[in-house]
Amino acid sequence: MTKANILRRSCWVAVLATVFLSACAVKAPAPEPAAQTAAAKPVHPACQPAAQGEQLAGNWLSKHRQKGVVGELRTLFTLQADGSMAYTEQVKRPNKPSQGLNESGCWVRKGNNLQINTQESNGVVTEPGDPIYENHYNIVSLTARNLVLRDQGGKVYRLTRMSPGYRLPF
Missing domain, CATH: 1.20.5 (Single alpha-helices involved in coiled-coils or other helix-helix interfaces)
Structure with missing residues (x-):
C-alpha cells in the first residue's frame, strides 16, 4: 500500500x-x-375578605356516620375572616390510622349560600374554574354555636363551632 x-x-x-x-x-x-x-402554573384569584362580623368565620366540625363507610367521618370547615378556607375530611377507623382529604382555597357567603373554591387539594394546585373544586352549600340554620348546611346533592352537615386554632386529631 x-x-x-x-x-x-x-x-x-x-x-x-x-x-x-x-x-x-x-x-x-x-x-x-x-x-x-x-x-x-395555574393562577387562582386572591380571596375576598368576608364582611365585617361575619358569623360564618371560624372552625366548624361535623362528626357523622355514613352508610357503606366503616368508621366515623369528621369534617372540619375552617373559614377565615380574610376569605381563605381550609376543608379537612377524615375517616376515623378503629385500630387504623386516619385517612383524609385536605383542601384549601377561598370562601364567600352570598345571602343564604356558602360557596367554597378549592385552590389546593392534598398539596396539589387545582385547575382554576374546574367545577369539581367549586362547592355550594345552602345555609339551613346558623347560630353562635351551630351551623347546618345542605350541599347540592341534599347531604346535610350539622356542624358545631370549635375554638380558634382547632385541628382534627390524627
Missing part, C-alpha cells in the same frame, strides 16, 4: 469519525425562561 493510499484512507476515517461523533452528540435543552415556568 502506498503512502498516498494510506493518507486517503486516514482522511476518510477521520471524516467518518467526525460525522459519527457529531451524530451521537446530544444537545442540552435550553433552560426555560422564568416567565414561561410561572405561566405554566
Whole structure:
C-alpha cells in the first residue's frame, strides 16, 4: 500500500469519525425562561375578605356516620375572616390510622349560600374554574354555636363551632 493510499484512507476515517461523533452528540435543552415556568402554573384569584362580623368565620366540625363507610367521618370547615378556607375530611377507623382529604382555597357567603373554591387539594394546585373544586352549600340554620348546611346533592352537615386554632386529631 502506498503512502498516498494510506493518507486517503486516514482522511476518510477521520471524516467518518467526525460525522459519527457529531451524530451521537446530544444537545442540552435550553433552560426555560422564568416567565414561561410561572405561566405554566395555574393562577387562582386572591380571596375576598368576608364582611365585617361575619358569623360564618371560624372552625366548624361535623362528626357523622355514613352508610357503606366503616368508621366515623369528621369534617372540619375552617373559614377565615380574610376569605381563605381550609376543608379537612377524615375517616376515623378503629385500630387504623386516619385517612383524609385536605383542601384549601377561598370562601364567600352570598345571602343564604356558602360557596367554597378549592385552590389546593392534598398539596396539589387545582385547575382554576374546574367545577369539581367549586362547592355550594345552602345555609339551613346558623347560630353562635351551630351551623347546618345542605350541599347540592341534599347531604346535610350539622356542624358545631370549635375554638380558634382547632385541628382534627390524627
